[in-house]
Amino acid sequence: MAKNNTYEFVNYLWDDARAAGLDEPDLLVYRSNLLGADPRITNTGGGNTSAKVSARDPLTGEPVEVLWVKGSGGDLRTAGREHFASLYLDRLHTLRERYLSDPARGPKSAVEDAMVGMLPHCTFGLNPRAPSIDTPLHGFVPARHVDHTHPNAVIAIAASRDGERLTREIYGDEVVWLPWQRPGFDLGVLLQQVCAEHPQAKGVVLGGHGLINWAEDGKACYELTLSLIERAARYLAAHDKGDGTFGGARYQALERDARRALLAELMPWLRGRLGESTRWIATFQDDEATLRFVNSVDAPRLAELGTSCPDHFLRTKIKPLYVDWDPAEGADRLRAKLQEGLAAYRADYAAYYEQHRRPDSPPMRDPNPTVVLIPGLGMIAWGKDKSESRVTAEFYSCAIEVMRGAEAVSEYVALPRQEAFDIEYWALEEAKLRRMPPEKELARRVIAVFGAGSGIGREVARRVSREGAQVVGAVRHFYSTLHPPTKR
Structure with a gap:
């Protein structure tokens, strides 16, 4: 692989020798793995990629256009060909016409949700991989190759109060700003309109969400994705506040050995408090970026706002528990503040549920935080197993970088609470949870x-x-x- 010095904030990994000889679906897999290998481009399990490929219909032998797109539940870094769905493109467009003909259509409508159940009827080649909800975003963009990613640098722009202005300033007319809309079929239809109205555009910043861009060649699409992320990252770096990030330091971190000793004393007790009804497994993180945030002046304000990108808050919940503890106060005071904080968080989460619930909303889930932020100490993330808690920590680390960038160039804004609730308790998300296999006998222990x-x-x-x-x-x-x- 030839060394590429164009990029400072992402890794250029494309190797022409490795790509040579791959057919289009395998080339898509290769591109996807490269994008997923860099956590600054997309998070674990997040993002999706696609390619529109000419193929022979296995029944008629006639040439057809097939959309290969990362399927539901796959991870770009580790995905193989078996993790990609394949759909007849013409049937997907027929489904679009059916959607547009229904007067009850629209974002978050029952008609829109029903389209997800229709996607399997477009399956090519008896492919068992279920299409993801983002399939229309790929199918309705006229370009042959599409990347949808969740880069911290671009989400920082997408989650800024001045996101539309910043998008123009960074990209000119190459990238279009699209205000927040819940992922789904209607967003794919809207994206097709954007492509028609802005033929010069190479991509879209999805407000509060991420980036989608396209090209006619797989390698060109990969390089465009990196280029757009690089431009956003350089813009943020040029405006970074340095020691003034997050309003500057309010508290000082404990020494590493002191952090470890306090954690060893605290963790069994805290796990017991969170696990009164359900056991949880923890991941602890005290890297420089995490400590800078939890020790900062602005941490209480920003933590209360919650996260923006849907991928993030489905793991981190609507917001973390920030414990306003002075590291000089000692462990007993920390326990007391954690006890108070947990009680307040549970009450606040129950109020959030009651205020935003719909008549058909699923029952309220566990009201405990999945992220706990403690000045001087760091972040403790929780999940049903070590893997899930690690990913939760990863996602809130991404949220910290998003807030850092947004606050450097504008003001960070999270999703409105109702929008966040409608995703957290979306019927399709609930159905996904119910399809998960039952936990094993020793799970969470x-x-x-x-x-x-x-x-x-x-x-x-x-x-x-x-x-x-x-x-x-x-x-x-x-x-x-x-x-x-x-x-x-």
Whole structure:
């Protein structure tokens, strides 16, 4: 791969030698993996890509146009060909005509939601992968290749009060601003209109959401995605507030050893308080960016606003719990403030649910926070297992970078509470949760296995892991984990 020095804020990874000889679907997979490999481009499980490919109909033998698009639930970084849905493009456009002919259509309408159930009727080649809700965004853009990503730098513009002005300032007429609208079929129809009205445009900044852009060639689309992100990132860097970021420091971080000691003392107690009805697994994060935010003057205000990008708050909930604790106050005072904060958060979440619920909304879910921010200490993220809590931490780290950028060039704005609620408790999201397999017998439990380096201990560790447990393996000598005893 030739070194590319054009980019400072994203990694250029395209390798012509590796791409050579790949057919169009596999080239799409390759492009997707490259985009997903850089967390500054898109988050775990977020974003989607597509290619419109000429193929032979397996029944008639006639040439047809097929949309290959990342399917529901896939991750760009690890996706294989089997994670992409394939649809007859003409049938997708027939579905569009059906939608437009219904007078009850519109954003968040029952007609729009019903379109998701119609997408499988457009399936090409008996492909079992379910299409994602973003399929119309790709199918109705006339270009052959489309990337939809969630880059922190672009979301910072999308979540700014002056987002439309900033989009023009950064991109001119190459990129169009589109105000927030919930993802779905209607947004795809609207995007098609934007392409028709702005033929010079190469992409769209989706207000409060992310970036979508297109090209006629896969490599060109990849390079355009990187270029648009790079331009936004450079603009933000030029306006960065340095030591004044987030209003400057209010508290000082504890020393690393002190943070670890406090965490070891605090975590079992806090996990018990959060887990009164459901067990949770934690991920702790105290990197420089996290500490700068939790220790800042503006952290209480920004944390209360919540996140913007839908991908973020489906994991982080509407907002985190920020604990206004002075690190000089000691552990007992922190426990007291956490206890007060948890009670207030639960009451606030219940009020949020009651205020915004619809007649057909699903029942209220767990009212506990999934992100806890503590000055001097860092961030504790929660999930049903280690993987989920790690991703939750990743998503709120992304939200911090979004807020940093937005506050540098404008004022950060989160989604209106009703819009956020309508996504969090969307019937389609609820259906996705209900389709998930039941949790295993030892799910959400942390089990320590002593002697896990070999023999019976190792097999026990593997067994409880298969049953869903989060396993801590302990051995008497670290050497045995690297060099298990050999049979004699």
